[in-house]
Amino acid sequence: MTFCSTWLLVLGAQPASAQSSSPTDRIAERPAFYEPPAVLPANNGDVIRSERAVFYLDALKVFKVDASVQRIMYRSTDRSGTPIAVTGTVLTPNIAHAAPRPIVAFAPGTQGLADKCAPSRQMADGTEYEALPIKHLLDQGWAVVVTDYQGLGTPGVHTYMAREPQGRAVLDSLRAAQRLKGAHLPDAGPVALYGYSQGGGASAAAAELAPTYAPELQIKGAVVGAAPADLDAVAANLDGSAYGAFFNYSLSGLGAAYGIDIDQYLNFHGKQVTRDLRDNQCTTQALAKHPFLNSRFLTVDGRPLTERLKHAPWKAIVADQRLGTRTPGVPVLLSHSRLDDVIPYRVDQQLATDWCRLGTTVKFSTNYVPGHIAATAATSNEGAPWLADRFAGKTAPSTC
Incomplete structure (x- = not known):
């Protein structure tokens, strides 16, 4: 083998x-x-x-x-x-x-x-x-x-x-x-x-x-x-893909690092999915339970969360994670x-x-x-x- x-x-x-x-x-x-x-x-x-x-x-x-x-x-x-x-x-x-x-x-x-x-x-x-x-x-x-x-x-x-x-x-x-x-x-x-x-x-x-x-x-x-x-390029590739759960992980993780409550962007279903991923699912379970997760179905306004990354405070947060500038x-x-x-x-x-x-x-x-x-x-x-x-x-x- x-x-x-x-x-x-x-x-x-x-x-x-x-x-x-x-x-x-x-x-x-x-x-x-x-x-x-x-x-x-x-x-x-x-x-x-x-x-x-x-x-x-x-x-x-x-x-x-x-x-x-x-x-x-x-x-x-x-x-x-x-x-x-x-x-x-x-x-x-x-x-x-x-x-x-x-x-x-x-x-x-x-x-x-x-x-x-x-x-x-x-x-x-x-x-x-x-x-x-x-x-x-x-x-x-x-x-x-x-x-x-x-x-x-x-x-x-x-x-x-x-x-x-x-x-x-x-x-x-x-x-x-x-x-x-x-x-x-x-x-x-x-x-x-x-x-x-x-x-x-x-x-x-x-x-x-x-x-x-x-x-x-x-x-x-x-x-x-x-x-x-x-992360801009990665997020665009992940949202709605078989690995869409990883994008959700990123929002939870960066929200925690920068003191932002991401619940404010989520509808009821979005809150349920995000909490499940945060509290319960390791990688393979997450990918099996939430495949092709598309963030536009999770938000209060129906816009994909990738759109949030283009505006404050997320634009600066994402830029701060960029590798290759040091x-x-x-x-x-x-x-x-x-x-x-x-x-x-x-x-x-x-x-x-x-x-x-x-x-x-x-x-x-x-x-x-x-x-x-x-x-x-x-x-x-x-x-x-x-x-x-x-x-x-x-x-x-x-x-x-």
């Missing part, structure tokens, strides 16, 4: 518990570990708490990853600069690697907004659809830290697609992994960034933020797959399929042009894997050897 087909089987596996629940149930079902303390530690990346965990590749829990796994809660910062608690997972493979062992920050792709969708919970349940790309990095002998992002697992709405909170959560996860007692990882060794789709955007944001937000990290490179670098301080592998049906190929083609213009060393790699979901395998297969070369100190290739 190929890597791609195996990955798609993992994507199809979902927990029996992934059923509808009320917002009250959402709070009641949150494990105690995910409740932040009243007082947070002093520094970003400081570990608040940790516990032993497991990582299964399948929902039947037959295939357990051979690694030391610790669930963590650590301090990060939201869009406004307020300290927040974020959870995640630190994995150290039980195979030898020459010291210092590198750490890769894996920025997850779209999981959903409900707390149960947090990667740290899905990895333990054997329902994390990006399990194989994570394992592929572990198989290289590298440690991996997987953030849950702001509000995914922890209280509050997940700030989906918000550039700064996502990038900061990724960078602070590396700091937390370095500081985690018992992980036996170097506190100032080589690190890297990796992500696809939402994770590609978060990896890109982290690469752009790192020179000022986390200059002490020894980041050797960033793998960025199918990044939603231009210079990553590290080499980047930017991977995208010409046959991507979610994020238009031209979006990352432009991102590569923008970064090259700013002086970033970029390898823009095109593949022809059909569909957004399947193309993650192409990024994984190319990303690991590219990172190995960066950790080895080899000169990064450029297509600029």
Whole structure:
């Protein structure tokens, strides 16, 4: 069985518990570990708490990853600069690697907004659809830290697609992994960034933020797959498509990040759908339950929500998420399929042009894997050897 087909089987596996629940149930079902303390530690990346965990590749829990796994809660910062608690997972493979062992920050792709969708919970349940790309990095002998992002697992709405909170959560996860007692990882060794789709955007944001937000990290490179670098273009492609639920996720996430109640734009049906997506549905359930979701059927005035993006306050909010206006301080592998049906190929083609213009060393790699979901395998297969070369100190290739 190929890597791609195996990955798609993992994507199809979902927990029996992934059923509808009320917002009250959402709070009641949150494990105690995910409740932040009243007082947070002093520094970003400081570990608040940790516990032993497991990582299964399948929902039947037959295939357990051979690694030391610790669930963590650590301090990060939201869009406004307020300290927040974020959870995640630190994995150290039980195979030898020459010291210092590198750490890769894996920025997850779209999981959903409900707390149960947090990667740290899905990895333990054997329902994390990006399990194989994570394992592929572990198989290289590298440690991996997987953030849950702001509000995914922890209280509050997940700030989906918000550039700064996502990038900061990724960078602070590396700091937390370095500081985690018992992980036996170097506190100032080589690190890297990796992500696809939402994770590609978060990896890109982290690469752009790192020179000022986390200059002490020894980041050797960033793998960025199918990044939603231009939300205007992505939204136009998503609304009414098979992936229309992702556009709804974005409005909820950005509304949470910027303090906007999106209910004011929605009719009764729109409120019901949005709350269901926010509180109950992880990615595959959302796509199955709400396919071809068209926002014009959800609004009070019958206009598509994409029209809102052209006016205040949304126009400025969407512009603030744009990638490619800041210079990553590290080499980047930017991977995208010409046959991507979610994020238009031209979006990352432009991102590569923008970064090259700013002086970033970029390898823009095109593949022809059909569909957004399947193309993650192409990024994984190319990303690991590219990172190995960066950790080895080899000169990064450029297509600029």
